[in-house]
Amino acid sequence: MSGRQAHLVGVAGVGMNPLAQALLAAGWHVTGSDRYLDTGHELAVVPKLRRAGVRLCPQDGSGIGPDTDTVVVSSAIEADNPDLAAARRHGVQVLHRAKMLARLLEGKQCVAVTGTSGKTTVTGLVGFLLEQLGEDPTVVNGGVVVNWESGEAVGNFRAGRSGRWVIEADESDRSLLSFEPEWAIITNISADHFALADTEALFAAFAERVRRGVVGPPDDSSPWRGFRPELSAGGSRFRYRGQRFRVPLLGRHNAENALHAVRLCERLGHPLERVAAALEGFRGIRRRLDVAGSAGGVTVVDDYAHNPAKIEAAWQAVAPFHQRVHAAWRPHGFGPLAKMLEALKALFRRMGEQCAGLYVLPVYYAGGTADASVTSEMLVRDLAGEGVPIELAADYGALVRRIAARARPGDVVLCMGARDPDLPALARQIVDAVQRRRADG
Secondary structure, three states, X not given: OOOOEEEEEOOOOOOOHHHHHHHHHXXXXXXXXXXXXXXXXOOOHHHHHHHHOOEEOOOOOOOOOOOOOEEEEOOOOOOOOHHHHHHHHHOOEEEEHHHHHHHHOOOOEEEEEEOOOOHHHHHHHHHHHHHHOOOOOEEEOOOOEHHHOOOOOOOOEEOOOOOEEEEEOOOOOOHHHHOXXXXXXXXXXXXXXXXXXXXXXHHHHHHHOOOOEEEOOOOOOHHHOOOOOEEEOOEEEEEEOOEEEEEOOOOHHHHHHHHHHHHHHHHOOOOHHHHHHHHOOOOOEOOOOEXXXXXXXXXXXXXXXXXXXXXXXXXXXXXXXXXXXXXXXXOOOHHHHHHHHHHHHHHHHHHHOOOOEEEEOOOOOOOOOOOOOXXXXXXXXXXXXXXXXXXXXXXXXXXHHHHHHHOOOOEXXXXXXXXXXXXXXXXXHHHHHHHHHHHOO
């Protein structure tokens, strides 16, 4: 495959840019486009992709020509996208990103991590642990591993020299069925993108494609019986097969994530005491309970939580260790908001009883076709009518001002949401605003 040219549509996205890096490492020439960049915004990942060798083009079809071998898309790309139209004109094959990654995996020993929640963290954990244990894996992840992030490296891809690959496999578009891994982890199974029965059937179908073994559902559930990690403001501790593990990540859900990774390493033959020692050095994933900073005794945490289960897990992870919680969330699409509406209402009713502030931003809209009949305004209006202390934040500026005015020492601000590339900047803006307010007296 060396020397061939691939064009990635939406190259700056969290699922596409690690694939771009993997293709570069495999010897491909890579071009890419992203409609967010065409609006004049430049994400932090873009300069790193350019320096790595990705040539960025407008998303108008100009990046595709007779020399392009493959155009790579995600499930979010509409059929009338200009790059796809150009691919049709030039007779260039179009592949889903999972199919492209599956090609790179041919002949490799693959560990695929999937599940409704936690798969990005577990992929990072497994990749980091295997690196520390000497396996030198290649890792393709949807999130940035803090240990691997640098001024040059994005941190969501690691090029290894062995035949071991660790990848995150997505269930939201059923593309996990593109893979036939040697080993797999299924972190958990719950209704999210599909009804529960359909989700269970999907993961069962995936498990049948795994050649050697699956850790997690529908595997033996015995490791979870009596699983009671000791939680603290610095992470958690648990015992497994007599070995004590310390997890430097907040929340019970991260203790569960760590146990999945530990069990996979055990299945691969690594001594548990060495796995435990390696785990101590893991620094987490960007936007997964990621502390953006502290000011005036107020801590601001940025998290990718975008569905009720993940929002609740993030909330429960930080709440016990702070006096009050200010929770802000941005829905990542009109369709997901409509699908989750009733579950969100139930969760926000519970959170409203305990949070100092509960704020919802307008739905993030990245363009394309969408049924916008269910909105953030409707969600807030319905809950506020029931007496839930929830507010609509019209934009980032309004949210920053509101939280800076209300937060006090000992509080935590939890910023949550997916897809919107400006969310990490929001968390930092809140830190700066709280600092300015404290300085002004």
